[in-house]
Amino acid sequence: MIELRNLSKTFPTEEGLFTALDQVNLTIRDGDIYGIIGMSGAGKSTLVRCINLLERPTEGQVLIDGEDLMSLSPAALREKRRKISMIFQQFNLLMQRTCLDNICFPMEIAGVPKAKARQRAKELLEVVGLPDKAEAYPAMLSGGQKQRVAIARALASDPQVLLCDEATSALDPTTTRSILRLIQDINRRLGITVIVITHEMAVVEEICSHVAILDHGHVMETGTVEEVFSNPKTEAGRKLVYPDETPQEASGQGRMVRIVFKGGSSQQPLIASLAIDCGVKASILRANTKTINGQAFGTMLIGLPEDEEQVGRAMAYLNSQPNLTVEEETGNAE
Amino acid sequence: MLNEWMQNPEVIRLLQLNSDGLLFAIWETLYVTIISTLFAYVIGLPLGVLAVVGEENGVLPLPKWLMAVMNTVINILRSVPFLILMVVVIPLSRLILQTSIGTNATIVPLIVAAFPFVARLVEASLREIDSGVIEAAQSMGCSPFQIITKVILPESRPSLISGLTTAFITILSYGAMAGAIGGGGLGSMALNLGYQRRMNIILWVSVVVLVILVQIFQSIGTRAAVRTDKRIRSQADKKKARDRHKKNVRQQRRFPGAM
Numbered sequence: 001m002i003e004l005r006n007l008s009k010t011f012p013t014e015e016g017l018f019t020a021l022d023q024v025n026l027t028i029r030d031g032d033i034y035g036i037i038g039m040s041g042a043g044k045s046t047l048v049r050c051i052n053l054l055e056r057p058t059e060g061q062v063l064i065d066g067e068d069l070m071s072l073s074p075a076a077l078r079e080k081r082r083k084i085s086m087i088f089q090q091f092n093l094l095m096q097r098t099c100l101d102n103i104c105f106p107m108e109i110a111g112v113p114k115a116k117a118r119q120r121a122k123e124l125l126e127v128v129g130l131p132d133k134a135e136a137y138p139a140m141l142s143g144g145q146k147q148r149v150a151i152a153r154a155l156a157s158d159p160q161v162l163l164c165d166e167a168t169s170a171l172d173p174t175t176t177r178s179i180l181r182l183i184q185d186i187n188r189r190l191g192i193t194v195i196v197i198t199h200e201m202a203v204v205e206e207i208c209s210h211v212a213i214l215d216h217g218h219v220m221e222t223g224t225v226e227e228v229f230s231n232p233k234t235e236a237g238r239k240l241v242y243p244d245e246t247p248q249e250a251s252g253q254g255r256m257v258r259i260v261f262k263g264g265s266s267q268q269p270l271i272a273s274l275a276i277d278c279g280v281k282a283s284i285l286r287a288n289t290k291t292i293n294g295q296a297f298g299t300m301l302i303g304l305p306e307d308e309e310q311v312g313r314a315m316a317y318l319n320s321q322p323n324l325t326v327e328e329e330t331g332n333a334e
Numbered sequence: 335m336l337n338e339w340m341q342n343p344e345v346i347r348l349l350q351l352n353s354d355g356l357l358f359a360i361w362e363t364l365y366v367t368i369i370s371t372l373f374a375y376v377i378g379l380p381l382g383v384l385a386v387v388g389e390e391n392g393v394l395p396l397p398k399w400l401m402a403v404m405n406t407v408i409n410i411l412r413s414v415p416f417l418i419l420m421v422v423v424i425p426l427s428r429l430i431l432q433t434s435i436g437t438n439a440t441i442v443p444l445i446v447a448a449f450p451f452v453a454r455l456v457e458a459s460l461r462e463i464d465s466g467v468i469e470a471a472q473s474m475g476c477s478p479f480q481i482i483t484k485v486i487l488p489e490s491r492p493s494l495i496s497g498l499t500t501a502f503i504t505i506l507s508y509g510a511m512a513g514a515i516g517g518g519g520l521g522s523m524a525l526n527l528g529y530q531r532r533m534n535i536i537l538w539v540s541v542v543v544l545v546i547l548v549q550i551f552q553s554i555g556t557r558a559a560v561r562t563d564k565r566i567r568s569q570a571d572k573k574k575a576r577d578r579h580k581k582n583v584r585q586q587r588r589f590p591g592a593m
Contacts, residue, residue: 052473078475078476079475081474085473086470086473088470090466092464092467092469092470093470094485094488095489095564095565096488096491096562097564098564105471105474108484109475109480109484137564139565157475
């Protein structure tokens, strides 16, 4: 289990102290795939670097299985870091070494005998699906292949935790998906706890079980992905989950109703039912829904006619539907 | 015509196989250059490494005053013109070699002039490394020493070889000034025989051989730098990289004055 307690990090700048992280508290259970999402500049990279103390927090504790990393000697910390692997946006492979030697590197550092290390490295190349690239140099590989080698390298030290710092941000969508599958597969097969740092919703939706939303160095929301994404409670959360939503100007006519979907079937023809069953002609003003694990999440803003009676019928119908909540908008929603 | 040439005393002198001939001068030049380069790296390489890793946010931060002293010494030594330096280090040569003249005695000032230059060349090479790679090594639990020996130095190998080429041909050119304090080699041949004693053929032959030597080593160096660079894939990339290294060498070498 990884616990971050009251973690703060400030950097001295010319205009005084800059607070990158402010009293961050997080608990990440073993075996989770935990997403930390935020806009650029939110402090994600600093946060992930505090977990293996590449950045030393200004205050607070980093507990791994109850042991405070901050209290370790440099040598003990290096030992500990071998169990916390990390992969990066820019892969950070050694360009002058072959793929096999890159994967051998962490074992070389740990003093594993060379023959044994090479054997293990070959197995890991199989795991990441690149058995034929042992003697290739990183410059000869595509981005996705480089990240696979980096993942193999990260696994070479038999880690308990895998930190992914924007690991798919330099890759195209198809490659991103395949890398995420690989990470998920590793999590399931080897039981490695994965922490995913990203600014992309899709990445979190794809593989994470839990998520924390980070904004300006603060943790705004935490919970399961379904909870947080279906109904973000904070402004920062809404901005991330519904990035295209702009403040609505008051249209002056009709009534607006916001429907929040909380995991009903995404197949249900809600608006059509409203027209046929209730005779209310609703117009969709805005919709932003996502399907996570086959369930609909998100919000829809619909316009209803002025007629009080029709509004009443529509509201009654909507309120009777499972897995969604309805609230009337007053005009300037945000 | 050929007979006439063969009877020319200058040509006869050049072709002698003893210590008066061209062959011996070439040997002396190479000997002085190789030994000086070797020792300049023995001192300059660690200094160049320290200049990078010892910085405040480097892998092995050193006390600020130590870095300041090191940088100041390097800068001062680099500012002293070589002709002056040769005279100034005479006591040092006497101390180490028991003599202050002759070919061996030119090695000492060459090392003193070259090691700060080498330190800066090494420093420039190491700074080309992507900091992300060092961060990755740290995240794997590498010690500072492991990062230096297993990451920083191997990853900058092509650039270091390119720097070695620059250092070698710069020291070779500077060695030519050694004639002034009684050292041997091609420079001395050009100066003492060619110029002072008006032996024009010897002057020109020495100069041409010096230029050829520089070209040969530059070519070997850039080729080695490119061949060992595993980032390069295609033939076109190879050619580009060779041109880049050649340009670097041309820009970094120093003429004349101080290194």
